[in-house]
Amino acid sequence: MRRMLVLGLALAVTILGAGVASAADLTIYAALDKKTIEEIADAFKQATGLTAEIALQIEQAGTIASRIQTEASNPRADIFIGGNTSIHDGVAQSGFLAKYVSPEVARAKIEPKYMDPNGFWSGWYLGALAIPVNEKRFQAELAPKGLKLPATWDDLLNPAYKGEIIGANPATTGGAVIFVATQIFRLGSEEKGFQYIADLHKNVTQYTPGANGSIPLVAQGQAIAGIAWGHDLIRQKKAENLPVAVIFPKDDGYEIGAVSIIKGAPHLSAAQKFVDFILTPKPMEINARNGLRYPVRGGVTMPEGVPPFENLQFVNYDQAKVNANLHAWLERWTQITGK
Amino acid sequence: MKRLLREPLLLATILTIFAALGLFVIYPVLRVLFYPGLRDFLALPGNERYVTATLHTCVIVILSTSSATAVGFLFAYTFTRTTVPWKGLFRGIAILPLFSPPFMIAFSYILMFGRNGLVTYTLLGTRYNIIGWHGLWLSQTIAFFPIAALVMEGVLQSIAPSLEYAARNLGASGWRLFRTVILPLARPGVAGAALLVAIYVLADFGNPVMIAGHYTVLPTEAWARISGWGDVTGAAVLSSVMLIPAFGLFLAQRYWVGRRQYTTITGKVVLLTPPPTPWYVRWPLFAFCTLVSLLILCVFLGLLAGAFSRGWGFDYTPTLKHWQDVLANGRALINSLVFAAVAATVSSLLAILASYLVSRKTFPGRALLDFVAILPAAIPGVVFGIGYSLAFNAPPLDLYGTAAIIILSLMFWNIPMGYQTGIGRLKQIAPSLGEAASNLGAGSLKTFWDVELPLLKSSLVSAFVVSFIRAVTTLSVIVFLVTNRNAVATFTILNLANDGYRGAAAALTTALLTLTCIVLALSRLLFGRNVELFRI
Numbered sequence: 001m002r003r004m005l006v007l008g009l010a011l012a013v014t015i016l017g018a019g020v021a022s023a024a025d026l027t028i029y030a031a032l033d034k035k036t037i038e039e040i041a042d043a044f045k046q047a048t049g050l051t052a053e054i055a056l057q058i059e060q061a062g063t064i065a066s067r068i069q070t071e072a073s074n075p076r077a078d079i080f081i082g083g084n085t086s087i088h089d090g091v092a093q094s095g096f097l098a099k100y101v102s103p104e105v106a107r108a109k110i111e112p113k114y115m116d117p118n119g120f121w122s123g124w125y126l127g128a129l130a131i132p133v134n135e136k137r138f139q140a141e142l143a144p145k146g147l148k149l150p151a152t153w154d155d156l157l158n159p160a161y162k163g164e165i166i167g168a169n170p171a172t173t174g175g176a177v178i179f180v181a182t183q184i185f186r187l188g189s190e191e192k193g194f195q196y197i198a199d200l201h202k203n204v205t206q207y208t209p210g211a212n213g214s215i216p217l218v219a220q221g222q223a224i225a226g227i228a229w230g231h232d233l234i235r236q237k238k239a240e241n242l243p244v245a246v247i248f249p250k251d252d253g254y255e256i257g258a259v260s261i262i263k264g265a266p267h268l269s270a271a272q273k274f275v276d277f278i279l280t281p282k283p284m285e286i287n288a289r290n291g292l293r294y295p296v297r298g299g300v301t302m303p304e305g306v307p308p309f310e311n312l313q314f315v316n317y318d319q320a321k322v323n324a325n326l327h328a329w330l331e332r333w334t335q336i337t338g339k
Numbered sequence: 340m341k342r343l344l345r346e347p348l349l350l351a352t353i354l355t356i357f358a359a360l361g362l363f364v365i366y367p368v369l370r371v372l373f374y375p376g377l378r379d380f381l382a383l384p385g386n387e388r389y390v391t392a393t394l395h396t397c398v399i400v401i402l403s404t405s406s407a408t409a410v411g412f413l414f415a416y417t418f419t420r421t422t423v424p425w426k427g428l429f430r431g432i433a434i435l436p437l438f439s440p441p442f443m444i445a446f447s448y449i450l451m452f453g454r455n456g457l458v459t460y461t462l463l464g465t466r467y468n469i470i471g472w473h474g475l476w477l478s479q480t481i482a483f484f485p486i487a488a489l490v491m492e493g494v495l496q497s498i499a500p501s502l503e504y505a506a507r508n509l510g511a512s513g514w515r516l517f518r519t520v521i522l523p524l525a526r527p528g529v530a531g532a533a534l535l536v537a538i539y540v541l542a543d544f545g546n547p548v549m550i551a552g553h554y555t556v557l558p559t560e561a562w563a564r565i566s567g568w569g570d571v572t573g574a575a576v577l578s579s580v581m582l583i584p585a586f587g588l589f590l591a592q593r594y595w596v597g598r599r600q601y602t603t604i605t606g607k608v609v610l611l612t613p614p615p616t617p618w619y620v621r622w623p624l625f626a627f628c629t630l631v632s633l634l635i636l637c638v639f640l641g642l643l644a645g646a647f648s649r650g651w652g653f654d655y656t657p658t659l660k661h662w663q664d665v666l667a668n669g670r671a672l673i674n675s676l677v678f679a680a681v682a683a684t685v686s687s688l689l690a691i692l693a694s695y696l697v698s699r700k701t702f703p704g705r706a707l708l709d710f711v712a713i714l715p716a717a718i719p720g721v722v723f724g725i726g727y728s729l730a731f732n733a734p735p736l737d738l739y740g741t742a743a744i745i746i747l748s749l750m751f752w753n754i755p756m757g758y759q760t761g762i763g764r765l766k767q768i769a770p771s772l773g774e775a776a777s778n779l780g781a782g783s784l785k786t787f788w789d790v791e792l793p794l795l796k797s798s799l800v801s802a803f804v805v806s807f808i809r810a811v812t813t814l815s816v817i818v819f820l821v822t823n824r825n826a827v828a829t830f831t832i833l834n835l836a837n838d839g840y841r842g843a844a845a846a847l848t849t850a851l852l853t854l855t856c857i858v859l860a861l862s863r864l865l866f867g868r869n870v871e872l873f874r875i
Contacts, residue, residue, distance in 0.1 A: 033838045055740070055822045058830075059837040065569025067819060070725055074733035076740065090569055136653075137455070163468075171388055172563035206470055206552045209563045216446075216841055220652030221455025222470070236839025243653050334387060339553050 024053035026270040029068065029262075031061035031082030033235065036290040040283045047277055050270050052079075060210075061087040068096050068262055078265035079274055084255035085121060085319070086174045091260070092120035098263045100272055104279040114256055114296040123256035124278050125293035128312055129179060130230030130252075131156070132218045132244040142224065152250045153183065153196070156225065161203040164224040166214035168207055170333050175211025175255065179227055180333060181322045182253025185315040190329075198336045207339055212236075219244055229255075231292040234306060250313045257293060343702055349783040353702055356693055360711045362736075363751040367726025368718060372582075374575045374729065383576055392560040393580060396541065399472065399556060400584070403479035404537040410480060411487025411532060412525075413627060418488075419495040420503075420521070421616040423624050432632040434489075436482050437808055438852050439638060443845070444478050446549050447641025450652055458637075470552040478546045481634055483539050487532040493763075494528025495521075503614065513617065534592035541585055542719040544815050557581045558719055562815070571725065578722040585717035642852075645845025652841075664843035665850045668831050672847070675828040676854055678742060679810035682749035687802035689750075690757025691795055695787050698765040699773060716755035720815030723752050728819040740822045748820060749810040756809065757802030764798040765791075804859060811855050 026044075030037040034057055041052040055076065056064060061083020068080060068091055080088070080097070091097050099119040104110075114123035131150055138149065142160055150156055156165060168176035184193030205223055208214055214226025215233055219242040233246050259278050261271045277283060284295035288302050294309045302308060322329075343350045383389055417423050418430050436444070451458045452469040459467045469477070498521065506520045544558040551559065557577050564573035616624075645651035649658045665672075693712050697705055715723065727748045731738040738744035768791070776786045792799070814829040821830050828851045835844040 034834070053824075055824070057823055058834055060566040062564075062566045062569040063818065066565045066571045066574070066725075067728065069569065069571045070728040070819060071732050071739065073729075074737065074739070076732075087569055169563075172567040174567065205468065209548070209559065209567065212837075215839065216652070217449070219650070220450065220453065221460075222449060222453045222468075232839065239839050240650055240842060241654065242650065 023051075025050040026052040026079065026267050026274055027055050027077045028052050028079045028081060028274075029056045029064045029077045030054055031059055031064050031080075031087075032057070032287070033059060033291055036287055037081070039286045039290065040278075043282050043286060044274060044277050047280075047282065048273055050273065052274065065091045069094065072096055072264075075262050075264035075266065077262055078267045078271035079259065080262055081259040081278070082257060084127075084174055084178075085116070085123060085258050086177065086323075088116070088121040088258040088260050089323070092116070092118065096263050097121070098261045098265060098268070100261050100275055102272070102276045102279055104276045108279065108297050110279065110297045116258075121258040121260040122275055122279060123258050123296055124284060125257040125287055125291075125295060126254050126309070127232075127257060127293050128230045128248055128252050128254045128314070129175075129182065130228060130233050131225055131247040131249060132215060132228055132233050132242075133225045133247065134218050134221050134223070135243050135245050137221050137224050138245070149245055150225065150247055150249065153186065155249075156203065157196075157199050159203070161225060163203065163205045165200070165203045166206050166208060166217055166223045166226040167200070167204050168211045168213060168227060169209055169339060170330055171339075172209040173211040175229060176207070176227075177322065177326065177329070178253045178255055178317075180329060181317065182251070182315050184329075185253075185317060186251040190325075190332075194332055194336060197333060201337050204337075207337070215242070215244075231294075234292045235290070248307060248312050251315050252312055253317060254314055256296070256319075346783055349700070352692070352784060353696060353700075353708075356689070356696070357704065357708065359689070360708070360751070360754075363747055364711055364715055364754070367723065367730040368714075369726075370729040371575050371722050371726045372579055374725075375572045375579075379572050379576050380579070383580065388555065388560065389577060389580075392555045392557050392577070395472075395554055396556045396581075397584075399475060399479070399547075399554070400537055400540050402472075402476050403483065403540045404533055406476065406480040407482075407484040407536045407540070408487045408529065408533040410484040410631060411489075411536070412491055412529060413624065414484065414488040414631070415491035415495050416521075417624050417628055418492055420498075420500075421621060421624060423616065423621050423628065425625070426628070429628040429632055432635050433485050435635050435639065436485050437805075438812065438855060439482065443642055443848055444482055444546060444549075444638050447638040447645075448474060448478055448550060450641045450644070451637045455652075470550055472551065472554040474550040474552075475547055475554060477634075478550055479540055479543060481631070481638070482543070482546055483536045484631075486539060487536050490532040490535060491525065491528045494525055494531075498524045500614075507614065513620075531592060534588050537588050538585060538716055541581065541588070544719070544721070558721070558815075561719070561721060565721070574721070575725065578719055578725075581719055581722075582717060585719075589713055589717050642845055642849055645842055646849040647846075648842070650842070651845055658842075661840075661842040661846035662850075664835065664840060665846050668828070668847055671826045671828045671831040672850060672854060674742075674825055675811050675851060676858060678746050678749060678827060679807050680858065682746045682810050683753065683803045683806035686750040686753045686806045687757040687799055690754045690802060691761040691792070691799050692787065693754070694758050694761025694765060695791055695795075698762060699770060699791075700783065712758040713755045715752050716759075718752075720752065720813055721818070723748060724816045724819035740824065742825050744820050745817055745825065745827065748816050749806075749813070752813075752816055753806035753809055756805045757799070760798040760802045760805075761795060764795055768794050800862070803862070807858070808855065811851065 028037065028041065037054055037057055041054055044050065044052050056067065058064065064080060064083065065087050080091070088097070097120045101119045102122055105115055105122065116122070133149055145160055147158065147160055168179070170176035170180050180193070180197060183196045184190055187193050187196060212228045212232050215228050215236055217223055218226040230246065230248055236242060237244060237246060259275055261275060265271045281297070281300050284297065284300045287293050288295055288300055292303065292306050414429065414433050417426055448469060450456060452467065454460065454466050454468055459465050502520060503516065506516050511519060542558060544562060547554070547556045547559045548562065557580060561574040561577040564570040564577065644655065646661055647657055647659070648654065649656045690712065693708060697709050727744055731744055773786050773790055776790045781789065812829065814833060817827055817830060821827060828847060832844045832847050835847060
């Protein structure tokens with residue numbers, strides 16, 4: 001046995017001693033799905049000749065934002081891509097991002113509302129909220145009562161949905177904040193918006209911690225309807241053939257997906273080239289095809305099965321108002337739901 | 340002290356162990372504790388969510404600990420002191436939950452007992468909702484009773500059957516025998532098991548994140564702060580709160596189990612088979628063990644259903660397509676096994692060495708070493724990971740992106756497993772053997788290597804096994820340390836589930852569990868058949 005131990009220890013020392021050196025021209029932390037970011041990195045190499053290493057890929061922008069913070073004493077990555085603007089704002093406010101405004105914004109005439117007024121992040125895609133409905137349970141249980149698939153947010157208030165809707169918790173995910181804000185903007189006042197939240201709460205069985213928590217649960221039939229990101233929903237539906245209907249309701253809310261440069265980035269000039277590249281049609285097309293996220297500029301072909309952006313009806317979303325009221329709204333939401 | 344100076348090698352060993360634990364346990368934890376400012380801590384009582392999570396945590400710790408300990412006791416009692424049929428089979432099944440990585444137990448229970456569950460709806464036709472505190476209670480009971488059972492099995496086994504015969508001869512039987520002989524003798528074991536389970540429940544993240552619904556607990560709340568908002572400060576504050584009860588529990592365990600010594604091992608084992616169990620005890624125990632075993636098998640059936648069917652939870656057409664993703668992620672699987680094997684080997688050896696020093700040698704700082712060696716058990720995995728990320732990211736010790744940072748974190752996070760085992764075992768070995776070697780001129784380390792270590796073989800192996808399983812199945816420790824280049828399987832499983840490939844996630848989990856079992860079987864072949872793999 002002791003010989004085994006010595007052998008094991010020798011092996012351990014060998015493995016522990018093995019170092020890691022990255023030879024890539026750029027290091028990326030990505031809160032996007034694997035396929036999308038890998039294809040974007042390939043396209044970046046074709047366009048610029050620069051190699052990009054995807055050092056971290058996980059579809060939890062908060063986890064990446066946290067790592068940028070804990071690694072701030074000696075930053076490793078250059079680019080933080082994916083995740084919505086509120087996460088990028090948070091990292092910027094804590095002082096961990098570097099300012100960069102790409103010349104591509106002016107050249108391609110991208111609408112300024114998609115860019116950070118402070119210059120820390122650049123919006124490059126849009127994602128819309130959607131309602132997944134478990135088709136089998138809906139047809140079996142609600143269709144006989146004369147219900148049609150929901151087409152508006154108000155349709156979810158029907159008492160037939162009692163205990164059958166899964167929402168997300170704004171205290172733990174930015175996606176749910178956008179949902180709450182959407183109701184406020186749609187109905188015109190905080191009062192009416194929170195009245196809607198209170199009414200909907202009567203039908204909600206559960207608020208998940210993540211924005212997409214309802215997708216597997218609705219697919220499995222734990223509830224009939226949910227609220228999730230449309231692009232993730234359609235992608236997952238395609239990947240696993242989920243038995244859910246996907247509805248983009250009228251007066252929909254949306255997120256702006258961002259890319260930003262990390263402060264102290266080891267490869268600053270390559271990082272700036274990457275941001276320039278991200279704002280060109282090619283990566284947006286890749287993102288639209290795999291992640292089904294809408295581009296912020298024209299001239300990008302959308303894949304099949306995704307409603308054209310023009311067909312969706314959005315609320316007039318006021319990010320500044322959301323930022324200013326975030327704390328108060330979260331408190332009010334907690335008071336209403338007790339969650 | 341003078342004796343220490345006469346043995347420079349021993350002194351060097353002690354200093355090395357102190358340095359290692361200081362650098363890889365104390366330092367990272369302090370980095371986390373000092374990450375938030377004082378103001379962040381003071382704001383804590385005003386945050387309603389944090390207060391609620393703290394209360395929930397207290398309640399569920401009490402509930403799940405009680406039930407897991409009770410179930411564990413009944414299982415341990417069945418294994419050791421009864422003639423219940425199939426008890427070997429029950430023991431085999433009872434070990435299974437130790438292998439389940441986060442997410443899977445609870446998700447399987449939603450599949451089985453959820454609103455649209457196979458058992459609750461398809462079989463029984465009810466729309467029962469398992470999500471909530473009761474679901475959490477069930478899945479934690481199932482997840483953690485094996486730990487209680489394994490701890491108490493050892494204690495119950497060392498109660499010599501001769502005592503039971505003696506009590507019978509004196510006229511005691513049935514309930515009275517159980518209450519006045521077995522139970523008092525088993526009490527330190529029960530307490531030790533309960534406290535150990537409580538620590539596990541306190542730090543549990545995988546079950547509540549899936550099945551607790553609104554019932555937020557501290558680990559899930561800390562995780563949500565990170566994954567939802569990138570709020571490291573909030574997570575650090577919550578984790579620090581968690582350290583208080585964790586310390587309390589651990590100190591209680593040291594006090595209770597350490598001070599009292601009920602069982603004496605005389606060295607002469609009396610090979611008496613326990614008297615046959617009366618039918619009115621045998622059959623209820625049999626029914627109970629069957630029920631619990633079915634609940635465990637449900638989890639793994641759910642997992643297999645996910646791995647081999649087209650749509651987990653809605654389309655049970657058999658398919659092998661998810662296994663392509665498993666092959667594509669072969670690297671992550673291999674990483675998991677190699678990292679865990681290396682970490683567990685060094686960890687168990689280091690831990691056993693530390694336990695030898697603490698129980699056999701006197702040196703200044705012995706009590707401190709004792710404390711630091713059990714400290715990691717009280718630290719939630721994610722805190723450990725954040726600490727390593729903060730501490731080893733810049734020179735002089737820059738380990739970013741290396742396999743070393745993952746292995747070291749797993750190694751030191753698991754030290755208490757081996758340490759506890761070693762301390763317990765050394766209490767049973769008479770010090771006279773070591774003293775004899777010492778009288779014959781052997782130094783302390785030679786005595787350890789030539790005399791004590793062979794006697795500690797079984798604890799070394801069990802320390803290795805427990806550390807290995809924990810290292811393979813953890814997610815929270817490594818999520819702050821991996822990069823794509825050295826991703827491990829649990830990280831990939833999380834990613835697959837996040838990306839919507841739940842079938843592939845189930846398949847990869849199945850592959851991971853299978854490979855873990857194969858590694859354990861191989862280690863059993865290597866170390867000899869007589870080694871009991873599951874002894875805590």
